[in-house]
Amino acid sequence: MxxxxxxxxxxxxxxxxxxxxxxxxxxxxxxxxxxxxxxxxxxxxxxxxxxxxxxxxxxxxxxxxxxxxxxxxxxxxxxDNTAVQSLQQKLATSQNQVKNLQKESERLMLFCEKYQNAAEVHADGEAKARLEIERLTRLLRESRVATAEAAEQASEWRERHGELKKQVEGASKNHSRKRASTSQLTDDSLSTSTPMTPRRRIIRDLPMRNKKKLKRAEPDSQNVRYSRFPLSDSE
Ligand SMILES: [Zn+2]
Ligand SMILES: [Zn+2]
Incomplete structure (x- = not known):
């Protein structure tokens, strides 16, 4: 007291x-x-x-x-001063605690600022990542659509290829059949003593010099048949 x-x-x-x-x-x-x-x-x-x-x-x-x-x-x-002394001791202890708590508060404040900055950086990164995810999702959707269209086009081309292949096969069969029949006809015409065509006659009537040239340029008998092929058609 x-x-x-x-x-x-x-x-x-x-x-x-x-x-x-x-x-x-x-x-x-x-x-x-x-x-x-x-x-x-x-x-x-x-x-x-x-x-x-x-x-x-x-x-x-x-x-x-x-x-x-x-x-x-x-x-x-x-x-009785014991109560006062104890109160003074409590006061000193409390003041020390206050000082310690202030130091702790400052330390926590530093941590708080540090983590707040880190949280802001993290939030920025998260936002960017979200945007990137949206962009990639959009790209994926577009590429899926493009893939489906390409697959559809590929199936169309495959069908067209099959049709063309069939046409080519049919044409080559017709051509070979026609060629076989034509070659038979040519052979028959060459083997029999047919009268000389006007063209052959013209070739024989050429002068000697030109005839030699023609002889040199004249193909073998098999090629003659093929070269005559359009002439026989015209006849
Ligand atoms: Zn009094
Ligand atoms: Zn006094």
Whole structure:
């Protein structure tokens, strides 16, 4: 318990208590009584103006069994400072805790800023990744459509290829059949003594020089047949 003396306005020094309950320093109260008592037996409290006696009866003149009922008006007070000390210790401990908590708070604030920056970077990356995923999904969808169209076109081309192949096969069969029949006809015409065609006659009537040239350029008998092939058709 701590407090201030209302006379000297300082902490109590050797505190004493008067009957009204107010506390003063022992030297301050003695000086006050010496200067304030008018009759030398009583005086008033400097705080509440209550009258209190300043003399004590002489106990030696009184019987012993009444001594315990006689109490002096000014009594020494012993203040218990343990509570104050414990409170001061608690206050110091709390202040230390506050300091530590402030340091911890600053440290956590740094971590918080660091993780907040990391979270912002992560959020940016996530947004970019989402956009990239959307773009790739769109590309995938378009490529699937293109693949389906290409497959459809490929099947159409395959069908067309089959038709063309059939046409080519039919044409080659017709051609070979026709060629076989034509070659037979040519052979027959060459083997029999047919009259000389006007063209052959013209060739024989050419001068000797040109005939030699023609002979040199004249193909073998098999080629003659083929070269004559269109002539026989015209005939
Ligand atoms: Zn005092
Ligand atoms: Zn008082």
């Amino acid at each position: 701590t407090g201030q003396c209302s006379i000297c306005l300082s902490d109590w020094k050797d505190p004493v208590c008067i009957p009204c309950g107010h506390l003063y320093c022992s030297p301050c109260l003695l000086d006050y009584i010496a200067s304030s008592s008018e009759d030398g037996y009583t005086t008033i409290c400097p705080t509440c103006r209550a009258v209190f006696p300043i003399v004590s009866p002489e106990l030696t003149c009184l019987p012993k069994h009444v001594h315990r009922y006689i109490t002096p008006s000014i009594r020494r007070v012993y203040l």
